[in-house]
Amino acid sequence: MPKISNKGIAMPASPIRKLTPFADQAKKDGKKIYHLNIGQPDIETPEGMLNALKGIDFKVWAYTASEGTASYRAKLAEYYNKLNYNLTPVDILVTNGGSEAITIAMQACLNPGEEVIIPEPFYANYNGFACAADIVVTPIMSYIENGFALPPIAEFEKLITEKTKAIAICNPNNPTGYLYSREELEALRDLCLKHDLYLFSDEAYREFCYDGREFISPMHLEGLEEHVVVFDTVSKRYSACGARIGCLITKNRELYQTALKFAQARLSPSLEGQLASEAAVDTPDSYFEAVSKEYTARRDTLVDGLNAIEGVFCPNPGGAFYVVAKFPIDNADRFCQWMLEEFSYNNETVMMAPATGFYSSEGAGYNQVRMAYVLKQEDLQAALACIAEGLKSYPGRSL
Missing domain, CATH: 3.40.640.10 (Type I PLP-dependent aspartate aminotransferase-like (Major domain))
Structure with missing residues (x-):
């Protein structure tokens, strides 16, 4: 069989999408998933x-x-x-x-x-x-x-x-x-x-x-x-x-x-x-003002909620619609996969992106996750409840 190119082998897989098969299986198993893994806004297009x-x-x-x-x-x-x-x-x-x-x-x-x-x-x-x-x-x-x-x-x-x-x-x-x-x-x-x-x-x-x-x-x-x-x-x-x-x-x-x-x-x-x-380009300023107000409220909900969980630290970002938070866990990749494969709270769970994929330095970000606050506030609150319960149950908790 012809060989794949060295460049093809070296091309990294997306850390944002690599857990998709586990999310798909969780959905087949009847779980509701809150997607905080990808920056796909739910705000309506102008x-x-x-x-x-x-x-x-x-x-x-x-x-x-x-x-x-x-x-x-x-x-x-x-x-x-x-x-x-x-x-x-x-x-x-x-x-x-x-x-x-x-x-x-x-x-x-x-x-x-x-x-x-x-x-x-x-x-x-x-x-x-x-x-x-x-x-x-x-x-x-x-x-x-x-x-x-x-x-x-x-x-x-x-x-x-x-x-x-x-x-x-x-x-x-x-x-x-x-x-x-x-x-x-x-x-x-x-x-x-x-x-x-x-x-x-x-x-x-x-x-x-x-x-x-x-x-x-x-x-x-x-x-x-x-x-x-x-x-x-x-x-x-x-x-x-x-x-x-x-x-x-x-x-x-x-x-x-x-x-x-x-x-x-x-x-x-x-x-x-x-x-x-x-x-x-002709979208009125009122559109962006409403969007900014909504994202500010979502950011505050997520950041405050994360920092209220024991062992979690999340800086308050000044822009975009992402946070990177530090969790009391041994391995972010294992934790994010475990949340999809083995955990549910009220038959719900959360999909997140392990922060390891956003670093080039070996071993960096092992206890960090990236989350996108692109869901409405009530969904963010439900996701926070899942994360809090998941951290209590996760066998690799570091505290």
Whole structure:
């Protein structure tokens, strides 16, 4: 039989989805499962976005320009300029989801074997994207004790070598929910300028900032125009994960033209997704205000409920819709699987993502889990009851 490629063997499985077979079996066994494992919002997609799909009347479902339609890119520029990004449409490359934006940037900016430094825990698929691009992720540890704040710049300096080409952040962060401050971003700016590095900024959760805290993008900082690459997506902002429309943003003309060659190789992003996403830009502010209020209440319910459980510690995140919590357990992978296979409370249980999959460092996150507060509050309260009872019964409890 022909052999699988080394790259295929090295490609990591998703820690978010790997427990799905156990969840499927639990459902067959009649258990109700509260899904806190994946960032699939239950918030309704804006009506204007859905109406744009319903109103499609083209006669030929044609290719679009590889960089995206002119009308959508113009509309996106309006959106970003309201946020003081100072862009033109030619700074925006439309992609098939934020994932493609990341993979194109990795291939356009780094040679095989070169390195990108990423604070961990980080979005697990960064490992997969890096594997596909033949580049190396160099993790730098952030810690739950201080809410996963940006590691000290001196620690970044220790990791920079001749192979280092970029630093990547997700702000607000997936999986921790940490919202980086202006001071932290300015320190990264100075570091990238000092060592001539790209700064990748994944901004999928830009709209989800709480407690009146300000979102700062590297695009807001002077001096980084040739260094910053922003990744974005409609998936989370408009609760439109299935649209698969994202974008890559850069003011670096050479990089843009290089990225465009990769975009041309995959032909074009979807026409219908761009039509819906263009309509989404007109979503009123009231939509986001209501969503922010709802997620703040959900965050408070989950964080307060977790910290009320003996032995559990959960920082209060400033953005996104995730938490990483430390549990009194021996092994997060075993615990999350056990909750699906062997446990139920009132014939209910919870699906969570072991945090180990969000770390690159061996052994890190062994007693941590990531949860997405994408369920209504009463469901979160029921999930918390299951978690509390599960921790009492789990044979690998560490207290």
